[in-house]
């Protein structure tokens with residue numbers, strides 16, 4: 229059965245998030261962006277009302293909502309400010325691998341910290357020379373007795389300057405490429421160094437940092453899942469978080485569209501509001517279609533997850549389409565504002581800058597196309613209906629069949 233009606237609970241969460249965006253986020257969003265203010269006050273409030281960490285299972289003190297509910301929150305908060313939502317939502321990316329494959333002890337300790345206080349955690353995959361090409365990472369984790377010793381550096385780490393703990397990917401077998409990567413929980417006080425806060429084009433209220441590990445020792449039981457299974461764990465985590473990124477892109481796109489609609493009704497040129505001109509109407513019509521289509525893809529990717537089905541390709545469809553739509557819609561919103569759209573005093577300039585990151589983080593639009601091409605040419609699983617990708621299958625990271633290389637078309 230296909231039904232696009234949210235349940236009363238999902239609608240309540242959406243309303244709660246919208247209300248929070250209107251009252252707490254929008255009033256400060258442009259100012260925080262301008263000054264690069266980290267939204268500590270908003271983190272505290274969002275944590276208090278349950279708009280953070282909502283994918284933590286009840287067994288560890290969380291409220292575990294389904295993905296379709298979660299992405300309602302993510303669209304609304306991102307409509308308020310995607311930089312602030314990146315800050316609030318980053319925890320779910322960082323604790324994702326822990327929920328999927330962590331030991332009971334690790335989950336109790338580190339999910340418990342997030343439940344007990346408004347703390348942050350970070351997902352540390354990217355390195356200076358390993359972005360899309362995850363397998364070329366150089367950070368190492370060497371086992372010495374009952375400890376692992378970590379060395380290396382990570383870049384573009386959301387909340388990196390503020391995290392209480394980090395999910396870190398490192399090579400446990402340097403010769404094995406992607407088959408030699410493992411994931412660890414690294415508490416900040418183990419000696420993580422925060423090297424630098426980045427000065428960014430957009431999402432300026434979010435913290436993006438470079439961090440490093442210099443002989444950082446962690447207990448051996450801080451390994452998440454099995455040794456050398458980290459790459460798959462990262463991919464499975466991203467399958468679960470990309471629908472949320474798509475929803476965030478919808479939030480930006482919707483905000484840009486709404487500003488463009490309002491402005492087009494006020495701005496008079498050639499004797500009529502510019503909304504009366506067909507050129508503007510067609511731009512707005514395309515915006516409305518793309519917001520709708522992007523949202524439907526995000527919902528489908530989330531619903532597949534909630535049904536325990538493989539969502540890899542739909543997750544990439546959603547993330548790619550929604551990110552590109554947000555960029556296009558924000559660009560067209562600037563166009564509708566004309567010269568004023570280029571001025572910081574007007575709201576769409578920020579949205580234009582914020583939209584760009586949607587095409588970059590959690591896998592560029594090109595990486596999404598790569599995943600889509602592979603899954604289309606040589607599907608990894610028989611069909612999106614037949615294979616369980618639920619948490620229990622994921623816990624052993626055995627949920628996936630071998631992923632064949634597509635033939636290269638020359």
Ligand code: COS
Pocket residue numbers: 353354359360361362363406407459460463464466467540589590591592595598599608628629630631632
């Ligand atoms: N779920 C489970 N397993 C998966 C998977 C998924 N979504 N995607 C891939 N795998 C498995 C494959 O089945 C394969 O398993 P075997 O080793 O048993 O054969 C393995 O992982 C390797 O898969 P693949 O051949 O697709 O890997 P590649 O090295 O070719 O890399 C890309 C694939 C490029 C798609 C991957 O490196 C990627 O997603 N890069 C972007 C990373 C990213 O998003 N970075 C942003 C930073 S995070 S904010």
